[in-house]
Amino acid sequence: MAKTSDRSKYLISPALLIASFIVVAYGYFALTSFFPKGPPGTQFVGTPTLDNYWRVLGSGSNQAVLFSTLGASFLISLITIAVAVPMAMVIVRAKREWVGNLIMLAIAVTFLSGGVTRAYSWLILLGNRGLINLGLTNSGIVDAPIRFLYNWSGVGISITHYLLPFAVFTLIGAVRNLNPSVEEAARSLGASRTTTFWRITMPMLLPGLMVTLVLVYSIALASFLFPMLLGGGKVRMIANQIYDRMFVEYDIPYAAATAVVFLVSAFASIWLISFVAKKIEKAVS
Amino acid sequence: MFRRDLEGRFGITVSLLAAVATVFLLLPVLFVVLHSFSPTRYFQWPPQGFSLEWHLNFYSSSMFMDAAKNSFLMALIVTPLSLVIGIPASYALVRSSFKGKAVIQQIILSPLIIPGVVTGVSLLSLLSAAGMNIGLFGLCLGMLVFALPFAIRALSANLLGLDPRIEEAARNLGAGPFRTFFAIVLPQLKSGILAASVFVFVEALDNFSIAVFLSNDSTKVLPVAAYQYIKDFDDPTVAAMATALIVMSIILVAFLEKVMGFQKSLRL
Numbered sequence: 060m061a062k063t064s065d066r067s068k069y070l071i072s073p074a075l076l077i078a079s080f081i082v083v084a085y086g087y088f089a090l091t092s093f094f095p096k097g098p099p100g101t102q103f104v105g106t107p108t109l110d111n112y113w114r115v116l117g118s119g120s121n122q123a124v125l126f127s128t129l130g131a132s133f134l135i136s137l138i139t140i141a142v143a144v145p146m147a148m149v150i151v152r153a154k155r156e157w158v159g160n161l162i163m164l165a166i167a168v169t170f171l172s173g174g175v176t177r178a179y180s181w182l183i184l185l186g187n188r189g190l191i192n193l194g195l196t197n198s199g200i201v202d203a204p205i206r207f208l209y210n211w212s213g214v215g216i217s218i219t220h221y222l223l224p225f226a227v228f229t230l231i232g233a234v235r236n237l238n239p240s241v242e243e244a245a246r247s248l249g250a251s252r253t254t255t256f257w258r259i260t261m262p263m264l265l266p267g268l269m270v271t272l273v274l275v276y277s278i279a280l281a282s283f284l285f286p287m288l289l290g291g292g293k294v295r296m297i298a299n300q301i302y303d304r305m306f307v308e309y310d311i312p313y314a315a316a317t318a319v320v321f322l323v324s325a326f327a328s329i330w331l332i333s334f335v336a337k338k339i340e341k342a343v344s
Numbered sequence: 345m346f347r348r349d350l351e352g353r354f355g356i357t358v359s360l361l362a363a364v365a366t367v368f369l370l371l372p373v374l375f376v377v378l379h380s381f382s383p384t385r386y387f388q389w390p391p392q393g394f395s396l397e398w399h400l401n402f403y404s405s406s407m408f409m410d411a412a413k414n415s416f417l418m419a420l421i422v423t424p425l426s427l428v429i430g431i432p433a434s435y436a437l438v439r440s441s442f443k444g445k446a447v448i449q450q451i452i453l454s455p456l457i458i459p460g461v462v463t464g465v466s467l468l469s470l471l472s473a474a475g476m477n478i479g480l481f482g483l484c485l486g487m488l489v490f491a492l493p494f495a496i497r498a499l500s501a502n503l504l505g506l507d508p509r510i511e512e513a514a515r516n517l518g519a520g521p522f523r524t525f526f527a528i529v530l531p532q533l534k535s536g537i538l539a540a541s542v543f544v545f546v547e548a549l550d551n552f553s554i555a556v557f558l559s560n561d562s563t564k565v566l567p568v569a570a571y572q573y574i575k576d577f578d579d580p581t582v583a584a585m586a587t588a589l590i591v592m593s594i595i596l597v598a599f600l601e602k603v604m605g606f607q608k609s610l611r612l
Contacts, residue, residue: 066521067436071448074433074492078452081463081489085454087473088466102473142368145361152350153359162362164597165370171542171593172373173550175567176586179574180372183379183387183583190375193389223369252354281459283553284567288574298461298553305465305557315469318462325459 092315103312111316121300125320128296129328131211132279139219139275140268143226150227151234170224178288181217182208185289209291217285222275229274233267262343269336273329280325297321373590380583402584411569418480418565419548422487426544427537429488430495435529437496438503456493460553463490468557478558483565486558487548494547495540502536535604542596549589 092111094103115121146166150159169177184190185207192204207213241263245255261268283298290299297317304314350358379387383395402408436442437449455463467486471478506529514524552567559565566589570582 067440067442070432070436073429074452074496075448077429077489077492078448078454080485081455081467082451084466084470085458085462088462088469091469102469142361142365145358146365148358149350149362154350162366165366167597167600168590168594169369169373171546171596172586172590173546173567173593175550175552175570175582176376176589177372179570179582179586180376180379182574183580184372184375186387189387190389220368220372223365252352256354277457281461281553283459283461284571288571298459301461301465302556305468311469314465318465322458322462 088315089319091312092319094312096310096312099309111312112320114313115316115320121317124295124297124300125324128280128321129324131215131296132276132282133328133332135215135218135279136222136272136276138215139222139226139279140230140271142219143223143230143271144264144268146223146227147230147234150231166224166227169220174221174284177220178217178284181213181220181285182288185213185216208289209293211294213289214282214286214294217289218279218282221282221285222278225278226271226275229271230264230267233264233271236267237263265340265343269333269340272336273332276332277325277329280328376583376586377590379580380587382580382583385579398580399584399587401579401581402588405581407564407573408566408569408581408585411564411566414480414483414559414563415549415566418484418487418563419545421484422491422548423541423545425484425488426491426495427540430492430499430540431533431537434496434499434503435525438500439508452496453493455490456497460490460551461557464554464557467554471558478560478563480563483555483558483563486554487551490551490554491544491547494543498540498543499533499536502533502539506532538600538603542600546593546596 091103093107093109095105095108095110097104146162150162153159186192187204187206187208189207191207195201196204205212207216237260242255242259245259246252250258281298282296283302286294286296286299287302290296295303298321301314301317301321304310304317350356378391380398381394381396382388382391382398383393433452437445464486467482467489468478471482471485476482510532511524511528514528515521519527549565550567552571555565555568556571559568566585570585574582
């Protein structure tokens with residue numbers, strides 16, 4: 060055993076070297092946040108200060124971006140899961156196997172076709188004269204085109220679309236692990252399919268739903284390209300603020316403080332969600 | 345395997361919802377392919393014909409072709425590197441226990457949970473503070489840091505499913521550690537290596553949030569080129585690029601399906 064662990068050190072050292080490089084990068088960037096901005100070409104100067112943090116936390120508009128990022132990500136994650144559950148159910152339980160395979164194929168192709176492709180496509184689809192608005196106005200559902208672009212609706216739709224494959228992949232495992240005989244028992248005791256779904260299937264699925272929620276929430280928080288393209292500067296999430304502070308204001312310490320606040324609030328909110336999820340799971344079971 | 349069909353009104357509701365969701369999922373992918381053949385600069389419905397103008401525009405644009413060259417060069421450097429580094433690391437993480445293993449695993453996988461923008465901006469900041477010209481090296485390094493966790497996750501999942509007793513048997517029969525690895529472990533890792541390669545390759549090509557910080561005019565990659573083009577021009581050239589990427593992803597899915605079944609390969 061001692062011999063194996065000696066060898067494993069050599070095996071893992073290249074990966075560890077790469078990983079320590081990124082840890083140094085994270086650490087250095089976090090350190091930057093405690094200094095005043097330097098003249099052009101330098102990262103920071105002077106003596107340590109907390110000024111950048113006051114700027115991030117003290118301004119109302121910064122707080123608004125922080126809370127709308129957290130809130131919108133949470134809401135988008137819930138919507139994504141609601142869309143993903145029927146898909147996962149059909150993939151696992153459809154009588155005809157080709158139905159499940161077809162949905163899986165759609166997910167795989169979408170997943171691998173990439174973020175930029177999908178962001179661009181939504182940009183054209185959701186425009187005032189895009190396919191969606193054309194369909195809605197021509198069929199008489201609405202009189203005037205709905206504005207999807209440059210507000211949260213378009214950004215939300217595109218992020219939901221981006222998250223959907225992740226959610227379905229994770230939920231498939233959870234649905235597959237359900238023990239159908241419990242549902243059968245409920246049915247044979249006279250419960251309707253709908254009642255069985257809400258009273259038996261969903262509670263059994265809860266741990267899987269919570270894992271999925273945490274996963275898609277953490278991906279949603281990191282959204283950058285979708286608000287950048289479909290938000291057109293009107294909808295900003297924290298990632299976009301970090302980018303602007305880096306490349307528009309050239310204020311690296313301010314960008315660094317924003318990133319630190321972002322990470323801390325992201326981890327805190329993920330922890331809170333997992334904590335509440337455990338409580339709910341306990342209460343249900 | 346127990347299959348319970350979705351029946352009755354409830355089953356129909358669930359199936360309908362899933363169908364709507366599938367249409368929602370496929371809509372942007374199908375639409376962008378259709379739009380790439382649009383005869384007009386702006387979207388029109390029904391389409392007034394068929395044109396290859398935007399495809400020609402894409403393949404004759406030196407900006408896009410240079411970006412494609414950079415993207416593929418970078419992905420072709422990063423993919424084998426992440427395998428060469430990822431395979432021994434996953435082997436150590438799955439097969440042996442050593443001090444600090446959990447911490448090391450967390451550190452290696454950290455770019456998975458830390459937003460890409462933070463990873464990109466941190467790497468840019470460190471590399472420029474070290475006085476380094478970012479260049480292709482910086483771009484590949486950044487992408488390797490980002491892609492390595494994907495490779496390690498896919499490879500570890502595969503390794504966890506292998507029986508270590510086969511390796512012990514080979515060792516007991518006198519094979520050295522290298523021979524055991526190459527003759528016993530590596531052949532069984534085929535599906536993990538394939539899945540890892542496809543994921544790393546696709547992620548490296550598609551990544552925007554790290555690339556936007558680490559690529560400059562001479563190392564511009566496709567997603568960054570596409571973003572800049574969308575900002576400046578309003579025509580379907582990017583749809584032609586998207587079509588090329590979608591065709592590539594369909595070929596990759598077909599390849600994965602043929603070799604191992606994509607249901608299995610995508611369950612990571």
